[in-house]
Amino acid sequence: MGALLAAIDIGGTKLGWALGTPEGQVLASGKRPTDPCAAPEPALAAMLEDLAAAAAARGETPAAYGVAVPGPFLQPEGRFLEVPNLPGWHGFGLTEHLTAALGDVPFQARNDANAGALAEWRWGAGRGADTVLFLTMSTGMGAGFVLEGRLLEGPLGFAGEIGHLRLSADGPVGFGKRGSVEGYLSGPGMLQVAGQEILACIQTGTTAELSGVDLSPRTLCEAAERGDSAATAAVARIATKLGELCALLTDLLNPDVIVVGTIGSAYPDLFLPTAMDVVRREALPRAAQHVRLVPSGLADRGNQSALAVAAELWERQA
């Protein structure tokens, strides 16, 4: 192939960039911290300079740019909506800005869940399968759906907004809805579940090591690995809800593979066996037998997600 592709990964804490190949190999990468409240133009300009310098050092120029952005992202207009973690970017017209900055070089932006689904399907844990669902399980809980070899966007680019689904009438709040997928399965959602379990332990006089630590998804999972009672109970509830979500997606979309990112991927043994038990119990038997629930298979998910967007664009234009 030989083309050099540029990848930009826009996140709440950093802007990452990479140069890579259409086969998913990252050749060079870097990052800059994000000031979430600052205007996006200077940060993007610095990023494009980093990319241009890295490409020039190789004696090449990128053939296409792929950008992964936090959702919700209004695809037809290429514009940010009210992104929770990047208030400075609210309403920012990314497509308009990149059209001016990049001239004739083609670019494509997709929300990070959709970009992640493309990357897992091409190079990660969904490789070789036709129907691959990717669940971010990160600061937010979004999804990307590659269905029969094609990413589903929907007319506004909102397909896969699973965080907004309500799993139960009661439950922790996420995405403005009580009992939602994001309320249970995003990082902040998990901490709500953990808080309830810590409280239950305190009320029943059970020792909960977790009550003495700074609570984060990582400390929660580490405490569960050590057998702490509150953490174990919280992780079991979270894994069960993950299973209910996966059962629903299995009945609806008959996937080959569901790939779990970030937190589920860092601690697969805590979440995936329990979730798979729920899928077997709740989903249609044949569809449940067929689907695999697996951790992310990418070495550098952020950069490779944006790179997959560039690769898709580049192949479409080739």
Add this chain to the structure above:
Amino acid sequence: MGALLAAIDIGGTKLGWALGTPEGQVLASGKRPTDPCAAPEPALAAMLEDLAAAAAARGETPAAYGVAVPGPFLQPEGRFLEVPNLPGWHGFGLTEHLTAALGDVPFQARNDANAGALAEWRWGAGRGADTVLFLTMSTGMGAGFVLEGRLLEGPLGFAGEIGHLRLSADGPVGFGKRGSVEGYLSGPGMLQVAGQEILACIQTGTTAELSGVDLSPRTLCEAAERGDSAATAAVARIATKLGELCALLTDLLNPDVIVVGTIGSAYPDLFLPTAMDVVRREALPRAAQHVRLVPSGLADRGNQSALAVAAELWERQA
């Protein structure tokens, strides 16, 4: 175009056949009653004879056959599974049978929800839209998804099996699951809801006209139109659950149009306004503003569904 297409609609009470055009026009049609417990071969043979005779009367032979079958249907093997309303057809190898019967004439079978989605997208209420979801709302509650101009099947052909989703931990039973979509929104499910509301009226001494009639989806809806209290309460609960399902599908798939068949289509005013209120309240605002919830737009849905399967096949081969 000019091709003559053959359509076969296999249902629990009748086998329907039609001859039609690739543009969805039905030129001739007929039907035979089904004995649900009888072996399928003689019934299919009679159907193919009817079709051949009708085509011969026009001096033509069909260029392709489309078949709509009740789900669950194992697409890769072209084989019936345990179809609730057709015990005689359990495990029947339709593809094998039609290959022997039709020789070189191409055919394609799809479950009736998927066939209905194709027909609504081509010729019905989803015409002109890219992403069209069709909900059968009939004896069963299945769905077909046309996503960005293409029917989603899934590797086993099970995509769209919404009847199996659980909407609440408690609730009427359908598809073997309590509180499932089929428990609330299939014909038999609606009657369970109605039965609960009649009981509530009897217990509170409220007059319920509905308790004196033979209960069917039609008598339920007619009683609601006349303002009967139990029927009105039941229809409101059913419409709310339809709305919750449509909100979930709107968040997941960002559709342009959701088309409701059979019962919802016969009584749109009873169900669709309430359901749309729930979608506006529950789904992502922009996706909810975008989607339309409408009754079926087909004059002859059964025959046109099978005809749409034939048309899709014929175009693919042309």
